[in-house]
Amino acid sequence: MAQKPSIAKGTRDFSPIEVAKRSYIMNTIKEQFKLFGFHPIETPSFENSETLMGKYGEEGDRLIFKILNSGDYLNKVDDELYASKESTKITSKISEKALRYDLTVPFARYVVQHQNEINFPFKRYQIQPVWRADRPQKGRFREFYQCDADVVGSKSLWQEVDFVQLYDKVFSKLGLNGVAIKMNNRKILSGIAEVIGASNKLIDFTVALDKLDKIGEEGVKKEMLSKGIEQAAIDKVQPLFNFTGTTAEKLAKLRELLATSEIGLKGVDELEFIVNAIKEIPLETAKLDLDVTLARGLNYYTGAIFEVSAPEGVKMGSIGGGGRYDDLTGIFGLKDVSGVGISFGLDRIYLVIEELGLFPDTVAPGTKALFINFGTEEGLYSLKAVAQLRKEGIVTELYPDSAKMNKQMKYANKRDIQFVILAGASELENNNYTVKNMNTGTQETMNFEELKLLLR
């Protein structure tokens, strides 16, 4: 009995139209990456386990897909360990390779391994799939693409300015006007922690503050108190509960608030540099917002933090994010390589563009004309025209079988092919073609030059 085929849990097939739409997004991003001077690299799908393990925390280690060794792999497990039957301990003996979990660690490995061939600052982009053994759920997959651009080897804030521009250009090109690029700085968060005298409560603090819109000032304060943040600390950062006004006003408030924190003021300076530059080189359609509650990847980022949210009215988590990290390659022994990067959330961007109906009609240019197959001689006559038309860049095909007319027409219809071309005995004799426009139903006979002009 033949088995009924199924796809692995948490993975997806992509049909032609889905591939076309995904390619449209990826190509739009790539085009801007290139304009901004980024270069593509690719790394292997699997890495030696020691390259990946221990880099993403305990949960990350668990979610990394491990590849079983080949051959008699159990032979290498000593009997005592084998007898324990402890999966976690035996894994490293029977698996030496693992699937890429993100693009950042392989990039760090790449930079260290190829450091002598690279001209720093190195601007690279990378668009490849990653795999995570997460429990699949709506919008969360076990295989998905990441789409990253990073610069390593320079601490310059001009990079941050360029990345804000890059986000703006990509989303504008995609027609996603009005995305919000939210920006914060890790140093500001450190400053706030210093001021409230509770660095270990920083996450609780930002999580609570983030709910200001929903639960109001009193609600937030209540939550902060319940998390053990003291009233006196809350009083010190009172301006954050009224964090409105222009960006300049917000920066002024922060500068006052963080007056006693050296690192906090450094963060304000950095934000100000970026904000001032963007003021001079205005964004096309995106808005740049300061958001002091933004605290993504707290243990990872050291400077600017970015997160992009979809245009207002679309319910969707962040569609992009990134920031500055001061030691990407230290894990592999190359110290003091500062980096900054952003990523695009391909799957979510897809959903937003779909929801807003922004995929161009031309995203999957299909076959323009189908030649009906009337038999060997006619087929040959048609295929000569097909070859000439393809040279002109016109997508055209001969129906493969001399099936019933009705079947061939149906096929053209189902595939949304606009023109059907009939070349039977009479056309062969007169060296012309009868063209049926499937949209209008009209039919016309013409010579090859006219046909070419029509289809072009």
Add this chain to the structure above:
Amino acid sequence: MAQKPSIAKGTRDFSPIEVAKRSYIMNTIKEQFKLFGFHPIETPSFENSETLMGKYGEEGDRLIFKILNSGDYLNKVDDELYASKESTKITSKISEKALRYDLTVPFARYVVQHQNEINFPFKRYQIQPVWRADRPQKGRFREFYQCDADVVGSKSLWQEVDFVQLYDKVFSKLGLNGVAIKMNNRKILSGIAEVIGASNKLIDFTVALDKLDKIGEEGVKKEMLSKGIEQAAIDKVQPLFNFTGTTAEKLAKLRELLATSEIGLKGVDELEFIVNAIKEIPLETAKLDLDVTLARGLNYYTGAIFEVSAPEGVKMGSIGGGGRYDDLTGIFGLKDVSGVGISFGLDRIYLVIEELGLFPDTVAPGTKALFINFGTEEGLYSLKAVAQLRKEGIVTELYPDSAKMNKQMKYANKRDIQFVILAGASELENNNYTVKNMNTGTQETMNFEELKLLLR
């Protein structure tokens, strides 16, 4: 101690220039696929093991990369089986997923699973990596791309004609003029087996015959006899030892030779149909050759067989191949779906193009102009110009740090950037730019419009 990073055995990093060259090949192929009416699909990197296992023979099963189950995977192995410590038997209990081994079986799974959404005949292309646990060696990798186009759901020989055209167009576009598209037909091989009365010796027969050029007629016959093929059988196919002349002459010889074999004559008819069509629609640069020793995938193909070899003078195995198979989807329960397809050997095509120096100079368009960074105010002035130039599609960058002039110039040099643009205090005052051509060493001051024209 930080670990020294290394890449997994048999895998490769691709640097920017390598990615650009590979993309050039893939895009050229894709463009023709689309012109010929093929549509892209993508399938997941891993499949449920039962989808892949048993489909590639015993060696294939061994070479499939298996993915370890998550969690306490050993818990699911019953104690008796566990005690055996037999890797081969335990594998299926601790691994339920496996990495794609080729694109054909996942495609068959796709067709069966999506049969109700597909309009047959279905013309799909697929360009994705596959993984094999082969022993790595020169030119053989554990991760490599396959690049396939197939039509399923039609037995028409027009497809074969179209595929010969497709090969010709792709290799012509790549500048690989003069590739040989070798063609045979499985039915001809069956016919030969019938005539020599030794179907089980067919492989020995073709392998020996293939050495005609190297070891001569006597050598080949000696090898055949040593493999147990009888003298009487060899005599019957004597014309194959003198298989020269025009294609028409070759076909006539085959027709005579296979006169007693119904299936053999069917094969001759099929070849003739393709040859006649190609005569009427001449190939651009490729040549179509009949090669009765061609016997790839003997157990798989049922009709036409193709193999492409590099232009004369280049030592390289086949750079493409394919053929007709009559039952792709039967393994998954969908009967009578005939298919025909070809594939392109991406890695080898890359090596051939490299060897012949045929990659266009424009394959990796780099940064056209680098603005020297003189500080904050000058940086801002430059970045405004950068933003305008990028809008015009000109790849340009501001050096991120206001480092020493020498360092910035060196960077431009190393990255082969043709123009370096200096905008210091004097340029800001006069609202212009000083442009240094790094190739000629000349230097000129101009306004923005002139700069735009120069860089365009």
